[in-house]
Amino acid sequence: MWLLRSWFFCAATLSRVISEMKSLPGFGFSPSNEQIIYYVEKKRLDPDNFSVHMIQEIDIYSYEPWDLPGMQVSQEQMLYIFSEPYYKYNNSKRAHRRTSEGYWKSTGEGSKVNQIGRKRILSFYHHGSKTAWVMHEFYLVKKKDSHYKKDFVLCLIKKKRDNKHGAFNN
Numbered sequence: 001m002w003l004l005r006s007w008f009f010c011a012a013t014l015s016r017v018i019s020e021m022k023s024l025p026g027f028g029f030s031p032s033n034e035q036i037i038y039y040v041e042k043k044r045l046d047p048d049n050f051s052v053h054m055i056q057e058i059d060i061y062s063y064e065p066w067d068l069p070g071m072q073v074s075q076e077q078m079l080y081i082f083s084e085p086y087y088k089y090n091n092s093k094r095a096h097r098r099t100s101e102g103y104w105k106s107t108g109e110g111s112k113v114n115q116i117g118r119k120r121i122l123s124f125y126h127h128g129s130k131t132a133w134v135m136h137e138f139y140l141v142k143k144k145d146s147h148y149k150k151d152f153v154l155c156l157i158k159k160k161r162d163n164k165h166g167a168f169n170n
Contacts, residue, residue, distance in 0.1 A: 029054040029080070036138045036154050037117030043082055044140065044148040055154065057082040064101050065124050065133040065157055078158040085139075085153050102126040104135055116140055132160040 031039070042050045051057075056070060060083045063069075070079055086096040097104035102125050110120035117140055124133035136156040140148075 031080075033113045033117075033119060033138070036156075037113050037140070040082075040117065040138055040140055040152055040154045043152045043154075044150060047150040047152065052080075055080040055082055059083060060135075060155060060157070061086060061097060061099055064099055064126070065131075065135075065159070068157065078156065081155045081157065082152050083155055085151060097122065102131075113138065116142065134158055134160055 039052055039055065056079075058069060058081050060068065060081055068079055068081070088094045088096045104122040104124055107121045107123055110118050113119050117138060120137045120139070122135040122137060124131045124135070134157070136158075138154045138156075
């Protein structure tokens with residue numbers, strides 16, 4: 001019984017420490033591209049039980065980038081999000097990335113991260129005009145696999161800085 005109480009105390013303390021560390025200056029969450037692909041794979045294998053404390057699960061296409069939950073409190077103007085992609089057609093690989101006021105447009109072919117994952121960079125267009133918002137979308141190459149329960153992508157959304165002044169662009 002003592003061991004069980006001790007475990008619950010440690011788990012609660014660890015959770016509190018992690019949440020307090022998020023607000024500390026100098027604490028950052030910056031996983032490598034390979035780690036991000038690992039997170040995507042684990043999320044697809046067990047979507048209900050796998051979570052990373054610093055990564056929210058949100059339908060990103062229900063929000064404009066500046067309205068995303070957590071973006072307003074982020075010091076770095078950077079947010080990691082798990083999201084289920086929408087596809088234009090049932091058996092299509094073409095993703096539908098439209099929000100109510102704009103859309104995310106791919107800037108190129110993307111790049112290979114490792115054997116199972118890729119990274120695609122997208123820019124946000126608001127009413128047809130390119131903005132300073134950028135999304136790095138990480139996904140697994142193999143879409144259909146009986147082991148995967150759901151399709152997820154991991155998105156890093158950030159606002160580009162103005163190189164001259166260090167301020168964020170609009």
